[in-house]
Amino acid sequence: MSSQALTTLIAGRRRVGLVAVVGMALACLLLTIVAIGQGAIAIAPGRVAEILMAKLSGNTALLEGRDVLVVLNIRVPRVLLGLLVGAGLAVSGALMQGLFRNPLADPGLVGVSSGAALAAAATIVLGDRFLAGTMMKLPFAALPAGAFCGGLASTLALYLIATRGGRTSVATMLLAGVALGAFASALTGLLAFMSDDRQLRDLTFWSLGSLGGASWTKLTVVAPIILPLLLLMPLLARGLNGLMLGEAEAYHLGIPVQRIKALTILLVALAVGASVATAGLIGFVGIVVPHLIRLSVGPDHRLLLPLSALGGAMLLVGADIVARLIVAPAELPIGIVTAAIGAPFFLWLLLRRTSLIDV
């Protein structure tokens, strides 16, 4: 190969990356408009676009009718929450896989999910039993707040366990995460054992995930917690590329390894904590999306992270359409849909391409 051929190769790769980003961004926009139209009252995509344009341009004359209210007050916040949570989960997955240098890593590894699930169970079962009077007076929903705090607390505990002398051992964090997860699920199990039928039902549905409760209020709380991850991820991309060679090599390359680790874990814990708190446990997005992207455009994080964000957003919004339509007028928990679509698709990929991970 001449260096001329190499230049062509690089230019070709860059073009593929650009096409992928632009193409997926457009697809994501289209899916968003379709998703806003779907539901108990079907609204044509053209009408959805018209309402959104009118709202954005401040043209109030066009903003009349029942469909406007449905779109602006119910559908838009729900789809935006789906975009945000999906992007957050997929990027968190890609970041965790990069940080742990392990293709099996998922956002749950930082301890957020197990901690959040335990705190949620505690809120449902114990809160109901002992604090029912007080909780009614709280200005916010106790369940998401509890889940968020539980997720952050377990991440913090893990981080402190794995950090010695200013260096965080990701291997220790992985093992401690498994232990802490097992402990948290034991306690969650104990709480489930203590709960009555209604509490058990609440707990089960929460753990299957749903975008059902979306509202503008919820969005304004969640967006500032998930957006930093999406806005700051370009700062992490180069560092994570370097970390692929190992921590020592990354250090030799001049990468601030400890800062990258701490920032990644913090951003992921916040984003996943907020996702779990508002939408429950939604599995598989953080595993399946980054792997799909790696298969199609390669593992370079500068491309992997933005494409994972778009892919995760599309997967979750798409899954939410299915969840709303398949048993209408009831709604399927979205966690069931993402796993039921994601797992077979992933298996099919594994069968087709055995070289997903190693070679």
Next chain:
Amino acid sequence: MSEPTPILSGHDLSFIAGGRPLVADATLDLACGTTTILIGPNGAGKSTLLKLLTGEIKPAGGAIHIAGENLSTVPGWRLACLRAVMAQHARLAFPFSVYEVASLGVDGIGRALTRQRREAIVAESLAAAGVLDLAGRRYQTLSGGEQQRVQFARVLCQLDAGRSVAEKQVLFLDEPIASLDLCHQLSLLDMARSIAARGVAVLIVLHDLNLAVTYADHLVVMDQGRIIAQGEPARTLDDALLRQVFKVDLTLSRAPAPGLPFLLPQQHRSRPAA
């Protein structure tokens, strides 16, 4: 010939792990334009000393200065401009291409360079390491020797990108020829020497004693954590030292032309530890 000023100097270095001293009282200078080769048996502390000098681990005692500054106070990115390190094994978790692996050398510290310049550096380094043909391949599909040459290309990239910031540089190679065939062994070591000739201080950990004496300007012999001899290769090695360090009976003769020592192991007979 006047003694060149060292760009990197370690003074009285020690490092202790698990209560055992891995490196003790090691004093070593690396001079620009000089190829220093570090030899010693397994477990002699060669890699630990290398890790101390690259800043990867902090010494328990002693001080290291690079380009006149205390190593521990040099910021990471500036250190990356001052020195490049090729470690023994580099395994990748995900299928990066050869080009992507090599360009890691310029991605971090070469941000001030133009994209054209960065791409030119990577292409030149891949060509120099003889892996330009593999640029589009996945790193993990390569043989061990090819991977080692790609890592060498990455290190060349880093030196090239760092040169715009740091005029004097150090190159560390930890057993760089372990998986290479004879032809590539010699070509990598030749290249290391030509890098030294351009004014870089090169430190190589090697196991092949004959290659070590052939390629070293300065030979350093380690045993049990200590530097027990260092200097010009022809004057540093003798039968007694080699027998003591490597615990093998040797015949040491002189190659006719340059008068370098030539070592022929007699048999692998372990002697009981003293």
